Amino acid sequence: MSNTETKEAAYKPTSPNSKLDFASVWEYAPAPQDSKFAEVKDQYDLFIGGKFVKPSKGRYFKSTNPATEEVITEFAEATQKDVDKAVKSARKAFEGEWSRISAKERGKYLFRIARMLQERAREFAVLESMDGGKPIRESRDVDIPLVAAYFFYYAGWADKLEYAFPGKKPEPYGVCGQIIPWNFPLLMLAWKIAPALAAGNTVVLKPAETTSLTALKFAELVKDCGLPDGVINIVTGAGQTGSEIVNHKDIDKVAFTGSTNVGKIIQKSLAGTDKKYTLELGGKGAMLIFEDAPIDQAVEGIINAIYFNQGHVCCAGSRLLVQEGVADKVIQKLKDRLETLIVGDPLDKNTDVGAINSKEQFETVNKYLEIGVNEGAEVYQANCDVPENGYFIRPTLFTNVSQSNRVVQEEIFGPVLTVQTFRTADEGIEKANNTPYGLANGVWTDKGSKIFKVGSQMRSGVIWANTYNKFDPTSPFGGYKESGVGREGGMHGLAAYIKN
Amino acid sequence: MKYPDFNQTISIDEVGVEERVSRLNKRSIKKDSKVQALKLALSMIDHTTLEGSDSPGKVIQLCKKARQPHPAIPDLPTVAAVCVYPRMVSVAKKELKGSGIHVASVATAFPSGQAPLSQRLDDTKFAVNEGADEIDMVISRGAFLNGEFQLVFDEIAAVKEACGDAHLKVILETGELHTYENVRKASDIAMHAGADFIKTSTGKVSPAATQPVTLVMLEAIRDHYYETGKMIGMKPAGGIRTAKQAIQYLVLVKETLGAAWLNKDYFRFGASSLTNDLLMQIVKQQTGHYQSLNYFSND
Numbered sequence: 109m110s111n112t113e114t115k116e117a118a119y120k121p122t123s124p125n126s127k128l129d130f131a132s133v134w135e136y137a138p139a140p141q142d143s144k145f146a147e148v149k150d151q152y153d154l155f156i157g158g159k160f161v162k163p164s165k166g167r168y169f170k171s172t173n174p175a176t177e178e179v180i181t182e183f184a185e186a187t188q189k190d191v192d193k194a195v196k197s198a199r200k201a202f203e204g205e206w207s208r209i210s211a212k213e214r215g216k217y218l219f220r221i222a223r224m225l226q227e228r229a230r231e232f233a234v235l236e237s238m239d240g241g242k243p244i245r246e247s248r249d250v251d252i253p254l255v256a257a258y259f260f261y262y263a264g265w266a267d268k269l270e271y272a273f274p275g276k277k278p279e280p281y282g283v284c285g286q287i288i289p290w291n292f293p294l295l296m297l298a299w300k301i302a303p304a305l306a307a308g309n310t311v312v313l314k315p316a317e318t319t320s321l322t323a324l325k326f327a328e329l330v331k332d333c334g335l336p337d338g339v340i341n342i343v344t345g346a347g348q349t350g351s352e353i354v355n356h357k358d359i360d361k362v363a364f365t366g367s368t369n370v371g372k373i374i375q376k377s378l379a380g381t382d383k384k385y386t387l388e389l390g391g392k393g394a395m396l397i398f399e400d401a402p403i404d405q406a407v408e409g410i411i412n413a414i415y416f417n418q419g420h421v422c423c424a425g426s427r428l429l430v431q432e433g434v435a436d437k438v439i440q441k442l443k444d445r446l447e448t449l450i451v452g453d454p455l456d457k458n459t460d461v462g463a464i465n466s467k468e469q470f471e472t473v474n475k476y477l478e479i480g481v482n483e484g485a486e487v488y489q490a491n492c493d494v495p496e497n498g499y500f501i502r503p504t505l506f507t508n509v510s511q512s513n514r515v516v517q518e519e520i521f522g523p524v525l526t527v528q529t530f531r532t533a534d535e536g537i538e539k540a541n542n543t544p545y546g547l548a549n550g551v552w553t554d555k556g557s558k559i560f561k562v563g564s565q566m567r568s569g570v571i572w573a574n575t576y577n578k579f580d581p582t583s584p585f586g587g588y589k590e591s592g593v594g595r596e597g598g599m600h601g602l603a604a605y606i607k608n
Numbered sequence: 609m610k611y612p613d614f615n616q617t618i619s620i621d622e623v624g625v626e627e628r629v630s631r632l633n634k635r636s637i638k639k640d641s642k643v644q645a646l647k648l649a650l651s652m653i654d655h656t657t658l659e660g661s662d663s664p665g666k667v668i669q670l671c672k673k674a675r676q677p678h679p680a681i682p683d684l685p686t687v688a689a690v691c692v693y694p695r696m697v698s699v700a701k702k703e704l705k706g707s708g709i710h711v712a713s714v715a716t717a718f719p720s721g722q723a724p725l726s727q728r729l730d731d732t733k734f735a736v737n738e739g740a741d742e743i744d745m746v747i748s749r750g751a752f753l754n755g756e757f758q759l760v761f762d763e764i765a766a767v768k769e770a771c772g773d774a775h776l777k778v779i780l781e782t783g784e785l786h787t788y789e790n791v792r793k794a795s796d797i798a799m800h801a802g803a804d805f806i807k808t809s810t811g812k813v814s815p816a817a818t819q820p821v822t823l824v825m826l827e828a829i830r831d832h833y834y835e836t837g838k839m840i841g842m843k844p845a846g847g848i849r850t851a852k853q854a855i856q857y858l859v860l861v862k863e864t865l866g867a868a869w870l871n872k873d874y875f876r877f878g879a880s881s882l883t884n885d886l887l888m889q890i891v892k893q894q895t896g897h898y899q900s901l902n903y904f905s906n907d
Contacts, residue, residue, distance in 0.1 A: 127834065128830070128833075128865060128868075129866045129868055130866040131866075131867055132867060133862075134641065134644055134862060136635065136637060136641050137637075137638050137639040137641040139637075139638050245634060249634070400619060402619045402620050402621035402624060404620070404624075404625075404827045405621040405624025405625060405628070406624075408624060408627070408628050409624065437834075440834065448862075448863045457634070457635075457636040458635055458636055574623070575623070575624070
């Protein structure tokens with residue numbers, strides 16, 4: 109059986125058509141983003157000490173476009189020896205030029221990086237979509253503009269650290285080892301590198317193995333901007349490479365964004381060392397819709413909360429809790445809204461939901477769809493066509509689920525929403541908090557006082573009110589409970605790179 | 609039939625509405641779908657003249673343009689209707705005979721609506737007797753803002769009765785209603801009172817039609833359809849001058865209400881200068897070049 113058939117067989121819509129008809133009459137013609145101008149080399153080496161260098165064992169691994177399953181390029185696999193070289197070059201830069209130049213000069217480099225990112229924004233957006241499968245609308249309008257915004261924001265702090273932390277002499281840790289995930293490749297790089305450099309650290313960063321392309325393009329940009337050698341080192345590879353970074357003796361601080369499982373392993377291996385760490389881990393965000401909420405806008409908010417970036421968002425709103433009086437209405441509207449989501453080619457300007465990031469994740473999400481059905485949930489999927497090749501999953505809604513279901517408890521990291529109901533605010537809050545995670549929650553109500561009352565009782569790092577998945581460099585971001593340790597963004601994110 | 613309590617307000621989040629519109633405006637409409645949209649928009653126009661200076665001569669010119677928008681391109685659709693003052697209805701009716709193009713007439717002391725109800729009803733009956741297929745009425749905004757929702761409802765119902773078989777479009781004059789929640793409430797009142805269409809504006813008040821207001825009204829139509837199964841039409845009017853804007857409105861309709869509303873029976877543009885911009889874009893799509901506006905008749 110071919111791969112395509114397996115996928116087609118995976119989950120055909122089982123639900124009846126919603127009441128409105130969104131078919132044909134007037135279809136949008138394909139509107140492909142031009143991608144020819146974005147150059148991709150056949151092979152990328154490691155970026156160490158300001159130069160691109162071959163990996164010590166000479167091994168490379170392939171990277172595919174999840175929307176076509178075609179190989180785009182290959183990346184070097186960094187071994188212990190390569191990581192050691194990268195850490196040494198970061199240490200040399202930290203003890204040398206990077207610590208000698210003034211804070212103002214440090215800021216100027218960051219401003220320069222931000223400006224160069226803006227100049228090449230479209231190129232980065234195209235590559236991000238090609239490599240990771242996210243719709244060009246998102247990489248163009250969300251990811252890359254935010255990347256530049258984070259660099260601009262932290263560039264401004266570089267020479268004002270005494271004002272940020274009055275009463276102490278702010279000092280950097282030294283060499284930071286940073287490991288980032290595949291859902292927002294360049295944005296997570298910015299969240300890590302910008303505050304680290306602003307505070308005066310040097311870094312060794314490992315992008316995720318499925319999405320290393322923009323990090324290496326970024327390395328080219330760093331070279332062009334004349335940043336002193338060794339301040340930013342980028343090593344590619346899988347989990348083993350990450351573990352070499354975490355366990356390297358000369359790393360002063362570890363910053364990790366990724367799954368809770370890996371986070372726990374990292375925390376264990378750091379126990380007993382004097383390395384500092386921040387961990388930004390998984391989530392299972394709940395969204396409370398009250399009866400007095402603006403329903404149409406709430407429905408739109410839910411769409412942005414769970415189907416944004418195919419649901420590959422650690423703070424995704426993957427659990428909908430809706431007050432009983434409006435539950436039927438909300439579910440009906442959600443189903444109709446699902447029909448208008450355009451699923452397909454990430455490089456088409458009209459695509460709303462792109463490709464699942466990798467084969468592995470595609471299988472994980474499909475596994476959860478199966479688990480949900482076996483647990484007795486009712487599944488509703490958009491009636492849309494999906495491309496034959498590539499890893500695509502129809503936006504999915506699970507109703508008739510309960511708190512004890514695995515699809516309600518576990519992070520799926522895909523375009524899958526579970527819907528539960530509640531009667532009173534207390535019940536809604538209890539359900540929202542009844543999870544090992546605590547990264548982000550949302551609340552929809554027209555009443556300001558309710559936002560504060562409910563919001564202050566929900567245990568999560570972020571509470572969005574009448575909106576979801578909004579990011580800003582000035583705002584701290586991070587988790588309660590198993591969603592992580594420490595904060596990124598804002599002054600809190602800067603403090604994470606300053607010695608206490 | 610049971611009516612909702614119009615004193616209850618359906619909450620609408622301004623920020624959310626505007627975000628939704630800006631997201632829909634990012635749809636990229638190209639090639640075939642663009643040509644199709646341009647022609648569709650043309651077929652949905654209520655080609656309008658509502659000036660104190662209107663004369664039979666001007667209305668006749670307008671009707672000829674409505675029948676044959678641009679002779680250089682043979683297979684163009686005609687516009688949906690010609691919209692005039694009651695006194696001009698008979699002229700338009702005669703001129704459009706056999707074309708399938710409707711005659712729409714504003715009535716009820718358009719644009720202010722500040723006349724006794726009896727006169728407004730007479731105005732309506734006059735237009736209908738002259739042959740109007742569609743009546744565009746205005747609501748009493750003063751009464752609405754004063755909280756007299758029942759009065760607004762009753763007046764619309766009375767005009768609907770006076771319309772007989774003519775279709776009723778109810779103009780909310782959203783530029784005078786100030787909030788999206790008021791727009792929503794006025795839409796609900798109008799639909800329950802018998803409107804076949806709800807319409808944003810007279811074109812005499814600024815702001816006239818806007819996309820966020822139109823989205824709020826489309827969502828009201830959607831809820832009405834969910835609750836009653838009855839399809840109500842939508843007409844944004846005033847301020848829609850370019851083909852690009854028109855296509856953006858069509859996207860709002862397509863993604864809010866779907867296929868059933870994408871035709872002249874359920875969606876109209878109240879506009880005058882839009883026609884020529886659509887024609888210009890259609891010619892551009894066919895020939896690859898923009899023609900000077902001098903090549904398009906100004907009727």
